[in-house]
Amino acid sequence: MNEFWEAKVKLQWAELGSSYDVVIIGGGGHGLATAYNLAVNHGITNVAVIEKDYIGGGNSGRNTTVIRSNYGKPEPVRFYQRSLDLYRELEAETERWVMHDERGLWWLAHTEAGRRQERSRAAINQAFGADTTFVEPEEIGRLIPGINLDADGEFPITGASFHAGGATARHDRVNWAFAEGAMRAGVTIVQGVKVTGLTLDGDRVVGVQTDKGDVAAGTVVGAVGGHATTIASMANVRLPIRTHPLQAFVTNHYEQTWDAIVASNDLGFYVSQTARGEMLGGSHIDPQPSYSRRSDHHFINEIARRIVALFPFMGNLRVLRQWTGICDMSPDYTPIMGYTSAPGFLITTGWGTWGFKAIPAGGEAMAQLIANDETPELIAPFSIERFANDRTLADRGSSGTH
Amino acid sequence: MTLRITCPHCGTREIDEWVHGEIPVVPDDITDADDRDVDRAYFHNNVEGVVREAWFHLYGCRRWVTLERDTRTDAFQ
Ligand SMILES: Cc1cc2nc3c(=O)[nH]c(=O)nc-3n(C[C@H](O)[C@H](O)[C@H](O)COP(=O)(O)OP(=O)(O)OC[C@H]3O[C@@H](n4cnc5c(N)ncnc54)[C@H](O)[C@@H]3O)c2cc1C
C-alpha cells in the first residue's frame, strides 16, 4: 500500500434516514468496525453509525496505538491475539494503508515480584497462543537503545517479558479504513448528530432520539467509549463502569530510530516512537472519575521524572503536545460486550485504556453476535453477567496503562 | 492547569494532595439483598454532571471533606 492508494480514501457521507436494522451509537473504532463487519461479512447493510462529533474524535483518535496480546488471563489472551492477527491482515483486507508496524513490546520488571509477574505472563501467553518470552537484564541492555538498566539506582531492571507480536498502527487511518469500507458497502455514517435518548417499548429499545430527529432500529448498539453509562442509563441499564481521564504526550523529533515499544508497570509508563520521530508516552488514568478532557502539569511532571530515569536521552527532548481522552474503565480491566437486560440494546464497552488493539476483533465479534443472534464463544466470558455470577477476569497488571 | 480543591481547613491545594472517594449509592429499586451486594461491589452511578463525593486531604489535614463537582468540567460547586 502507498500514498497514491491512500489519496483515494473517499468517505461518502449520507443523510440520516428514519429507520435501520441496526443503529450504532458512536463513531469510534468499535462502532465503525462493527458496522464494517455487519455490511462486508454478513450482508447487513441497512445500518447507521451516529457520531456526535467527528469519527475517531473520541479515544480511537487519541490513543497511543499500542497493539498487543500479552495479557494475563487465558480468555483475554485468546481474544487479543485474534485482534492482533486481524491487524496483520487489515491493510490487505481494507486495501488501505494503516501504517501497521510490528516491532515487539518490552514489559519491564523492577522488583522480584515484577520479575515473577513477567515470567508468568510469558508462560500464560505461550500456552494460549501469544508470542512472549522472558528476558534477563543483560540482554535487555543490549537490545533496547539508550536504556539505563539501574535507573539511577531507584528502579533497577530485574527482567522483562518480550512480546514479539507487539505493534502500532496509525489510529486515524484505522478508523477511516473501517469507515470507508462500511460506507462502500452501504452503511450510513453521520457526524455531528448526538443521540439524546433511546426509544423504549416496555423494556425493549426500538430506536434512538437525536438532535436531528428520531430513528427506528431493530437493534441498537452502544459504542460510545467514556459515555457508556450515560447512554445505557437511557435504556435503564446500569453499568459497572467508571469514566476516568487518560493523558498522553509527544516530544519533539528524536533524530534516531528508536524501534522498541517499552512499558513498565512498576514505573507506570510506556513509550514508543511515532512515524514522525516523536517520542510518544503515556501513563495511568487520573485517579478521579471525570468526563473532562483537560490535560494537566501534574501528569507531565510525574511521568517525565520516571521516563528520564530509565531513558536519560529523553531528558533532552521537549514536550510538544499533550492531550486527554476519557476512558470507560471496567472493575476488572476486561471488556464488557454483548447483550444487556434491555432487549434490542447491545453494548461494547469496558475498553478503558486498552481498547484500540481490540477494534478489529471487537467489531468482528459484535457483528457476529448481531447477525446470528448468539454470543460468539470468543467473547462469551466478557458478558456483563460475569459480575453477578462471580466470574470477573481481574487483569489490571496487563491493562493498567495501554 | 492542575486541578485545585479548596479544603475548609487548609485552603486551596493541588489535587495530588488528595485522595478521591466515591460515595456509592445503590438505587432504591434494587431490592434483592444479593443484587444490592453485587451493585455495591461493582456498579457505579458514574454521573456525567454534578456528583457528591468524598475527598481525603492526605497530604494536608488528613480529614475527609464532602464536596460537589461537575464531572463534565471538574468545577467544584
Ligand atoms: C491517551 C489514551 C491512550 C490510549 N492508548 C491505548 C493503546 O496504546 N492501546 C490500546 O489498545 N488502547 C489505548 N487506549 C484506549 C483506546 O483508545 C479505547 O479503548 C478505544 O479507542 C475505544 O474505542 P471506542 O470506539 O469504544 O470509543 P471511542 O473511540 O471513544 O468512540 C466513542 C464515540 O462515541 C461518540 N459518542 C459519545 N456519546 C455519543 C452520543 N450521545 N451520540 C453520538 N455519539 C456519541 C463519541 O464522540 C466518540 O467518538 C488509549 C486511550 C487513551 C485516551
Ligand SMILES: [Zn+2]
Ligand atoms: Zn485539609
